[in-house]
Amino acid sequence: MGIDRLDGKLLELLADEPRIGVLEASRRLGVARGTVQARLERLQSQGVIRGFGPDVDPAAIGYPVTAFATLEIKQGQGPDVRAHLGSVPEVLELHTTTGHGDMLCRLVARSNADLQRVIDRVVGFAGIVRASTAIVMENPVPLRIVPLVRQAAGSADAPDVPGPPSRHGTP
């Protein structure tokens, strides 16, 4: 388990230019195409890369308002609340947590006024005792993974890039 430096560079490269193919990636990394192909397959089968889904901006499809809601729920209502929230399209993500609340969810809405409607729909459910909402104003650090990948690849089992560009079948 874990990723080495080549894996890290490959992930960085894909994060920077997701549309490049295996061949182009191998050229950039200075390794053989087969190597990149094998690494990619391994990363996907290990679950490191979950997929290459399109990164859709909610703001661009009419939902410019984002908010986080902390929910407190009635004992034993967990499963019901989850199902309820799962059925609301504006709930982009839901976590159960320790701490003051019991759940934390990310919401989007068409406007501040519309956010009221979304919140009403979210909390308008028997199992939910209380909710407190924080509206997002700015997003100084958008969801990112590269710095973490770099840290993960640079430490631990990172036996360095496979082969320091040595040449093989050379006379």
Place this chain on the structure above:
Amino acid sequence: MGIDRLDGKLLELLADEPRIGVLEASRRLGVARGTVQARLERLQSQGVIRGFGPDVDPAAIGYPVTAFATLEIKQGQGPDVRAHLGSVPEVLELHTTTGHGDMLCRLVARSNADLQRVIDRVVGFAGIVRASTAIVMENPVPLRIVPLVRQAAGSADAPDVPGPPSRHGTP
């Protein structure tokens, strides 16, 4: 602005099977290849599709613990705090918000013990007055966009799919 039904279906298709190409997508959607190509370009230039970055699972690279931290910061320290948090790889995302706290960030760590180290690093900064952390236990609804896309495409300006499979150059 906005997306129509074909855009919606295209986004759904890409979310389901991100590795399919333009040609295959056009076959699935029953439209011409050029149409899919044009739609994709438009969606990207409009910012609806930000990219196709690899979806990396932090847990799979050694960071199985996720937490959300609400931060309260000293007046006027905003920019400094942002820069500080931006330099911490374990900070995956940062928002400034209304409400009780001033900022909300998503953290990951190698373990619960390691989370303490991360939090110390995050809050060990002059501008931060107080922090409260919620550790994520479960993630019943992982970050998703399809339901929202479906809603956005199904309403408003959705003049229906371009052409009800009519045939053209047919005798």
Place this chain on the structure above:
DNA sequence: GGTCTATCTGTACAAGGTGCCCAGAAACTT
């Protein structure tokens, strides 16, 4: 030191996809 195993390299080939172009038809707007 010698051997084994896992991995990488370089190469080849067939199959198929991509980017780009075009003229004509269809649908929506004015």
Place this chain on the structure above:
DNA sequence: AAGTTTCTGGGCACCTTGTACAGATAGACC
């Protein structure tokens, strides 16, 4: 009714992918 936008279907040159193989290399083991 005319004009504009968009979709269709076709073609072409070029490139990438998937797959396979033998030989080279590095690290682990005996």
